[in-house]
Amino acid sequence: xxxxxxxxxxxxxxxxxxxxxxxxxxxxxxxxxxxxxxxxxxxxxxxxxxxxxxxxxxxxxxxxxxxxxxxxxxxxxxxxxxxxxxxxxxxxxxxxxxxxxxxxxxxxxxxxxxx
Amino acid sequence: xxxxxxxxxxxxxxxxxxxxxxxxxxxxxxxxxxxxxxxxxxxxxxxxxxxxxxxxxxxxxxxxxxxxxxxxxxxxxxxxxxxxxxxxxxxxxxxxxxxxxxxxxxxxxxxxxxxxxxxxxxxxxxxxxxxxxxxxxxxxxxxxxxxxxxxxxxxxxxxxxxxxxxxxxxxxxxxxxxxxxxxxxxxxxxxxxxxxxxxxxxxxxxxxxxxxxxxxxxxxxxxxxxxxxxxxxxxxxxxxxxxxxxxxxxxxxxxxxxxxxxxxxxxxxxxxxxxxxxxxxxxxxxxxxxxxxxxxxxxxxxxxxxxxx
Numbered sequence: 001x002x003x004x005x006x007x008x009x010x011x012x013x014x015x016x017x018x019x020x021x022x023x024x025x026x027x028x029x030x031x032x033x034x035x036x037x038x039x040x041x042x043x044x045x046x047x048x049x050x051x052x053x054x055x056x057x058x059x060x061x062x063x064x065x066x067x068x069x070x071x072x073x074x075x076x077x078x079x080x081x082x083x084x085x086x087x088x089x090x091x092x093x094x095x096x097x098x099x100x101x102x103x104x105x106x107x108x109x110x111x112x113x114x115x
Numbered sequence: 116x117x118x119x120x121x122x123x124x125x126x127x128x129x130x131x132x133x134x135x136x137x138x139x140x141x142x143x144x145x146x147x148x149x150x151x152x153x154x155x156x157x158x159x160x161x162x163x164x165x166x167x168x169x170x171x172x173x174x175x176x177x178x179x180x181x182x183x184x185x186x187x188x189x190x191x192x193x194x195x196x197x198x199x200x201x202x203x204x205x206x207x208x209x210x211x212x213x214x215x216x217x218x219x220x221x222x223x224x225x226x227x228x229x230x231x232x233x234x235x236x237x238x239x240x241x242x243x244x245x246x247x248x249x250x251x252x253x254x255x256x257x258x259x260x261x262x263x264x265x266x267x268x269x270x271x272x273x274x275x276x277x278x279x280x281x282x283x284x285x286x287x288x289x290x291x292x293x294x295x296x297x298x299x300x301x302x303x304x305x306x307x308x309x310x311x312x313x314x315x316x317x318x319x320x321x322x323x324x325x326x327x328x329x330x331x332x333x334x335x336x337x338x339x340x341x342x343x344x345x346x347x348x349x350x351x352x353x354x355x356x357x358x359x360x361x362x363x364x365x366x367x368x369x370x371x372x373x374x375x376x377x378x379x380x381x382x383x384x385x386x387x388x389x390x391x392x393x394x395x396x397x398x399x400x401x402x403x404x405x406x407x408x409x410x411x412x413x414x415x416x417x418x419x420x421x422x423x424x
Contacts, residue, residue: 012301013298013299013301015170015173017119017166017169017170017173017174018170018173018174018175020119020166020170021163021166021167021170021174021175021179021183022175022179022216022220023285024162024163024166024285024286025183025186025187025216027282027285027286028159028187028190028282029186029187029190029209029213030281030285031278031279031281031282031285032136032187032190032191032193032194032278033190033194034274034277034278034281035136035140035194035274035275035277035278036193036194038269038270038273038274038277038278039140039194039268039269039270039271039274039275040194040265040268040269041264041265041267041269042199042264042265044199044203044241044244044245044248045193045194045199045202045265047241048193048199048202048203048206048241049193049194051206051233051237052190052193052206052209055209055210055213055233058213058225058229059213059216059217062216062217062220062222062225063220065220065222066220066221066222067299068299069299069300069301069303069304070299070303071307071366071369071370071372071373072373072377074222074224074225074366074370074373075370075373075374075377075378077222077225077229078225078228078374078385079381079385081228081229081232081233082385082388082389083388084233084237085232085236085237085389085392086388086389086391086392087392088237088240088241089240089392089393089395089396090392090395090396090399092240092241092244092396093395093396093397093399093400094399095244095248096244096247096248096399096400097399097400099247099248104264105199105248105249105264106264107264108264108269
């Protein structure tokens with residue numbers, strides 16, 4: 001079955017054209033996250049979009065880790081997850097704080113934060 | 116210079132998918148979201164098809180295409196859905212699809228860690244905050260006013276332009292093919308096996324390759340270049356016993372050895388980052404407890420008189 005599905009079993013090297021497929025999906029997810037971050041005005045959805053960009057970088061790291069048969073890429077994704085979790089905690093605390101002040105999640109309301 | 120995908124076709128398809136995403140973004144009045152989604156889907160599907168045709172026998176398997184379609188489609192719906200709760204749910208779908216791709220890439224540990232940490236913990240936190248910070252459904256008029264900012268995209272044209280110029284730049288690298296990628300050595304996967312004499316001993320005993328009273332002579336007794344081990348036993352011991360060919364370190368074992376063997380400091384720093392984030396979140400989100408002035412005066416008088424609260 002694995003032969004018809006044309007993906008090498010694990011210890012064998014993966015062809016670089018297969019890698020490009022994963023990298024393209026990763027780039028597409030990153031760009032979607034970027035567009036979402038720029039166009040949405042809801043603070044929570046904006047932070048969700050940054051999570052999507054983290055996700056895209058994680059996919060690229062895993063794809064390269066598979067291509068080079070090297071596990072450091074996978075170990076690095078754990079740190080990406082850590083930073084994403086820390087960012088989510090801080091960002092959501094800030095959002096709750098600003099929501100208490102304005103009763104709105106509109107990102108444009110927070111233009112007052114400029115220094 | 117051999118192109119995987121003809122650059123003219125590649126760039127026109129990227130531009131077409133950009134137009135599709137632009138149509139999909141929410142706006143007032145005429146809102147052709149389904150049409151935009153179809154255009155973006157067809158364009159990305161065309162790029163995938165061209166890449167797949169160029170790959171021939173090396174094309175990724177069918178599951179990859181399913182997961183990629185789900186991940187990108189749910190991602191598009193996430194950035195266009197007017198209700199934040201649904202956006203978060205569509206993001207969970209994206210996460211699940213990327214966990215599927217991690218499985219295809221033989222990263223089993225990270226796939227399940229992703230589902231547990233991301234879909235299970237981070238996204239649930241997001242859902243809680245969305246529910247906490249969204250007005251109730253009772254006043255329809257007020258609701259419509261409050262969610263105005265969710266219904267209209269802010270500067271969709273320039274955002275899509277920036278995003279898809281970036282995607283075109285990424286796909287230049289992909290379309291052209293990076294010629295200098297070094298070919299990895301499959302033997303390197305098992306290099307970490309050299310640090311696991313106990314696992315080798317257990318597996319070889321199970322297969323009957325070494326006797327019950329024989330032991331692998333520690334990490335120094337494992338020779339990964341020749342895939343042989345030295346064993347010791349009360350009867351003397353042997354050298355150069357061949358390992359079975361299908362003996363590999365599992366994904367969890369390899370990731371664990373890389374993580375704790377090569378980056379122990381980074382783990383400590385990650386722990387400190389999480390601790391600081393937790394402290395910061397508590398400090399930011401706590402509520403000041405208001406005590407009335409009279410209550411403060413009463414308490415102060417009580418303490419001055421030597422009593423206790």
